[in-house]
Amino acid sequence: MGQRKTTPAKREHILQVAAQLIRDRGIEHTTLANIADAAGISKGTLYYYYSTKSDLIFDIADRHMNNMTSRIFRWLESSGTVQSPRTVFRMVLDTVMHSRSRGHIHLYLIQEALTENPSLRARFVQEYRRWRSIIEEGLGRVYGDGHDYQVMAQVLLTTLDGLVMQRLIGAGPIAIDEVAQFFETAGTMYRENEPV
Amino acid sequence: MGQRKTTPAKREHILQVAAQLIRDRGIEHTTLANIADAAGISKGTLYYYYSTKSDLIFDIADRHMNNMTSRIFRWLESSGTVQSPRTVFRMVLDTVMHSRSRGHIHLYLIQEALTENPSLRARFVQEYRRWRSIIEEGLGRVYGDGHDYQVMAQVLLTTLDGLVMQRLIGAGPIAIDEVAQFFETAGTMYRENEPV
Amino acid sequence: MGQRKTTPAKREHILQVAAQLIRDRGIEHTTLANIADAAGISKGTLYYYYSTKSDLIFDIADRHMNNMTSRIFRWLESSGTVQSPRTVFRMVLDTVMHSRSRGHIHLYLIQEALTENPSLRARFVQEYRRWRSIIEEGLGRVYGDGHDYQVMAQVLLTTLDGLVMQRLIGAGPIAIDEVAQFFETAGTMYRENEPV
Amino acid sequence: MGQRKTTPAKREHILQVAAQLIRDRGIEHTTLANIADAAGISKGTLYYYYSTKSDLIFDIADRHMNNMTSRIFRWLESSGTVQSPRTVFRMVLDTVMHSRSRGHIHLYLIQEALTENPSLRARFVQEYRRWRSIIEEGLGRVYGDGHDYQVMAQVLLTTLDGLVMQRLIGAGPIAIDEVAQFFETAGTMYRENEPV
DNA sequence: GATGAATGAGTTTTCATTCAT
DNA sequence: AATGAATGAAAACTCATTCAT
Numbered sequence: 001m002g003q004r005k006t007t008p009a010k011r012e013h014i015l016q017v018a019a020q021l022i023r024d025r026g027i028e029h030t031t032l033a034n035i036a037d038a039a040g041i042s043k044g045t046l047y048y049y050y051s052t053k054s055d056l057i058f059d060i061a062d063r064h065m066n067n068m069t070s071r072i073f074r075w076l077e078s079s080g081t082v083q084s085p086r087t088v089f090r091m092v093l094d095t096v097m098h099s100r101s102r103g104h105i106h107l108y109l110i111q112e113a114l115t116e117n118p119s120l121r122a123r124f125v126q127e128y129r130r131w132r133s134i135i136e137e138g139l140g141r142v143y144g145d146g147h148d149y150q151v152m153a154q155v156l157l158t159t160l161d162g163l164v165m166q167r168l169i170g171a172g173p174i175a176i177d178e179v180a181q182f183f184e185t186a187g188t189m190y191r192e193n194e195p196v
Numbered sequence: 197m198g199q200r201k202t203t204p205a206k207r208e209h210i211l212q213v214a215a216q217l218i219r220d221r222g223i224e225h226t227t228l229a230n231i232a233d234a235a236g237i238s239k240g241t242l243y244y245y246y247s248t249k250s251d252l253i254f255d256i257a258d259r260h261m262n263n264m265t266s267r268i269f270r271w272l273e274s275s276g277t278v279q280s281p282r283t284v285f286r287m288v289l290d291t292v293m294h295s296r297s298r299g300h301i302h303l304y305l306i307q308e309a310l311t312e313n314p315s316l317r318a319r320f321v322q323e324y325r326r327w328r329s330i331i332e333e334g335l336g337r338v339y340g341d342g343h344d345y346q347v348m349a350q351v352l353l354t355t356l357d358g359l360v361m362q363r364l365i366g367a368g369p370i371a372i373d374e375v376a377q378f379f380e381t382a383g384t385m386y387r388e389n390e391p392v
Numbered sequence: 393m394g395q396r397k398t399t400p401a402k403r404e405h406i407l408q409v410a411a412q413l414i415r416d417r418g419i420e421h422t423t424l425a426n427i428a429d430a431a432g433i434s435k436g437t438l439y440y441y442y443s444t445k446s447d448l449i450f451d452i453a454d455r456h457m458n459n460m461t462s463r464i465f466r467w468l469e470s471s472g473t474v475q476s477p478r479t480v481f482r483m484v485l486d487t488v489m490h491s492r493s494r495g496h497i498h499l500y501l502i503q504e505a506l507t508e509n510p511s512l513r514a515r516f517v518q519e520y521r522r523w524r525s526i527i528e529e530g531l532g533r534v535y536g537d538g539h540d541y542q543v544m545a546q547v548l549l550t551t552l553d554g555l556v557m558q559r560l561i562g563a564g565p566i567a568i569d570e571v572a573q574f575f576e577t578a579g580t581m582y583r584e585n586e587p588v
Numbered sequence: 589m590g591q592r593k594t595t596p597a598k599r600e601h602i603l604q605v606a607a608q609l610i611r612d613r614g615i616e617h618t619t620l621a622n623i624a625d626a627a628g629i630s631k632g633t634l635y636y637y638y639s640t641k642s643d644l645i646f647d648i649a650d651r652h653m654n655n656m657t658s659r660i661f662r663w664l665e666s667s668g669t670v671q672s673p674r675t676v677f678r679m680v681l682d683t684v685m686h687s688r689s690r691g692h693i694h695l696y697l698i699q700e701a702l703t704e705n706p707s708l709r710a711r712f713v714q715e716y717r718r719w720r721s722i723i724e725e726g727l728g729r730v731y732g733d734g735h736d737y738q739v740m741a742q743v744l745l746t747t748l749d750g751l752v753m754q755r756l757i758g759a760g761p762i763a764i765d766e767v768a769q770f771f772e773t774a775g776t777m778y779r780e781n782e783p784v
Numbered sequence: 785g786a787t788g789a790a791t792g793a794g795t796t797t798t799c800a801t802t803c804a805t
Numbered sequence: 806a807a808t809g810a811a812t813g814a815a816a817a818c819t820c821a822t823t824c825a826t
Binding site for chain 1 (some may be wrong): 221222224225246281300303304306307309310311312319320321322324325328346347348351353354355356357358359361362364365366367368370371375378381382
């Protein structure tokens with residue numbers, strides 16, 4: 001829904017291939033020649049679709065964030081019919097962390113945004129805010145009342161980012177179930193103690 | 197204090213300068229020429245002290261992790277005499293997130309470890325485990341009993357990482373106080389519900 | 393009036409647009425993609441009308457030289473009815489230097505002719521001779537007698553070229569009036585001293 | 589006297605070689621690989637001395653203009669002891685136009701300055717002014733009195749530029765002697781008629 | 785210890801041109 | 806007539822690394 005122009009099939013193909021390569025080797029170690037090769041086209045053709053490496057990266061980031069957003073959205077939709085908050089948490093954690101590669105690309109893109117891509121950075125800031133508010137709304141729905149879940153949403157989102165990093169590093173298995181439970185009990189607790 | 201061999205003053209100087217540059221522009225955008233320039237030496241001399249860019253980066257990472265570790269250690273030491281768990285959390289969050297630049301370098305180094313520096317990665321894995329166990333011990337001390345704070349330690353550490361990332365992106369101010377409170381109440385709650 | 397074949401409207405349009413671009417950015421910095429864009433057509437279509445960049449440039453040069461020639465011709469026509477030689481010079485200088493853009497394209501085209509377009513160069517040689525003889529004839533008419541104005545015509549034409557260059561560089565305002573006067577007095581003088 | 593830093597021998601060598609190539613084929617058709625080859629060094633080494641094609645071109649232009657300037661200066665020096673104005677003109681014209689290659693490079697550099705090198709352009713403007721004033725002073729000396737030779741200096745300089753262009757195009761032999769004579773008689777005349 | 789010079793292998797970018805539809 | 810897609814060959818630029826002095 002609303003990519004730039006109408007992404008033609010080949011542009012889409014390039015996007016996929018490039019994202020895959022970047023996942024595997026990082027942005028800096030993925031050359032345009034690599035991408036062209038993997039996509040089965042010439043460098044010239046690559047240029048036809050993306051006249052700059054930056055452009056390509058921006059589109060990959062864009063796609064990535066849209067994916068994340070719609071994933072979280074779907075969670076929000078479904079959460080209306082779910083009884084157990086715990087199940088919900090498990091699902092969120094699970095979904096977002098789903099593929100190691102997704103985490104990889106997430107980290108690379110942030111890095112890129114940080115060092116030399118101001119517009120990409122702006123995009124990240126905007127998207128983070130969006131995610132936070134979606135999560136907030138979802139939490140409100142799960143717990144059913146009018147409490148303020150701002151902080152909890154932030155912690156949850158933040159934890160997700162942290163999990164991505166730790167998972168990438170591979171510092172031991174991550175006990176998602178336990179973390180989910182932690183958040184559930186914390187949520188209940190927090191709600192009760194709120195008037196602080 | 198016990199670097200490899202006896203770090204001569206110039207090696208130390210190079211380290212500092214390089215770390216600073218990497219903080220500002222990322223690893224990939226910091227060339228050896230940049231470092232030599234900033235350090236006021238020639239590229240040849242740089243190579244006299246560090247025969248490879250990787251070596252230099254490893255040393256920077258080493259230094260960085262030692263810093264983190266001793267910081268968390270200090271917390272452990274001090275936590276024995278602190279009454280309020282909340283104060284403790286605030287302090288940890290505060291300390292670790294202290295400088296934006298530190299966060300930057302943390303992220304860059306992880307990236308590097310991820311893409312092409314397996315030994316650096318191993319080092320990170322080891323250090324993360326260490327941090328987690330320190331935090332675990334500290335939590336036990338704060339809450340005073342024999343409960344198992346593994347998950348909570350993980351969540352705390354993870355959140356720290358996540359906070360670093362979000363802070364880097366600059367997605368709005370981070371309500372450290374509130375997060376600290378969240379963890380405190382969560383901690384209490386979790387302790388009580390533990391038998392799961 | 394009488395281009396090759398019968399220049400269809402679109403070919404003419406391309407010509408204008410391309411000339412404009414070249415005026416602004418030079419030949420080397422004007423790509424066929426630029427021209428196609430500016431003309432509102434596709435590169436493919438551009439190739440339908442001009443099978444080579446060289447062809448297009450030749451046509452532009454052709455047009456440019458025809459313009460210059462007819463301008464000087466007009467001067468010749470009018471000069472018969474003019475009394476003051478000075479007025480005439482002023483007019484020539486003024487006319488030829490009329491638009492900065494024309495000077496630009498003149499220079500660019502000469503450059504092109506020089507480096508890689510022998511046929512264009514031949515065309516320039518031919519045209520320069522023509523201009524010189526037109527000017528010579530005009531001078532004879534102005535001064536009314538049978539003297540030989542070859543040198544003066546050359547100096548005048550040469551000065552025009554020089555003025556174009558200096559004007560392009562923008563090295564200060566050019567005192568056209570004074571230059572015109574210089575030529576007038578010089579002309580008179582020269583005529584008298586001729587038997588050298 | 590006062591190149592940037594102290595031009596090492598190799599830098600100087602590169603400069604000469606590059607200037608030569610540019611004279612022969614133009615800026616656009618002279619690649620860095622060509623230059624490196626002709627200079628007997630690698631592209632990397634070329635980069636060591638000139639990190640940009642623009643830098644190199646600027647230095648060539650700088651050198652070129654210094655050459656021109658000192659050539660005109662020398663004329664000024666010598667002109668003090670010369671009796672015949674005509675001899676002087678001949679010499680100036682002759683000297684400046686001396687080598688066809690010099691003209692070539694002059695034209696290319698102006699072109700370059702025009703299209704995308706503002707600092708080069710500024711340099712040209714400055715140098716043109718300098719040349720004009722040197723010529724003015726020289727004329728005053730030749731004609732011995734306090735008249736104002738501004739216009740004549742401009743016409744002379746302009747004519748030189750024009751001659752360079754026409755010579756490059758190769759539009760017939762240039763009658764330098766006659767042109768010199770024209771300027772001499774014109775000079776005398778102009779001086780006498782000055783109070784206009 | 786220190787350095788400037790040199791390098792080569794790789795990387796992005798450019799663009800005139802071709803061609804099937 | 807018109808076009809979008811594709812291409813290749815070349816060009817500029819990057820930079821970690823080596824080495825004689």
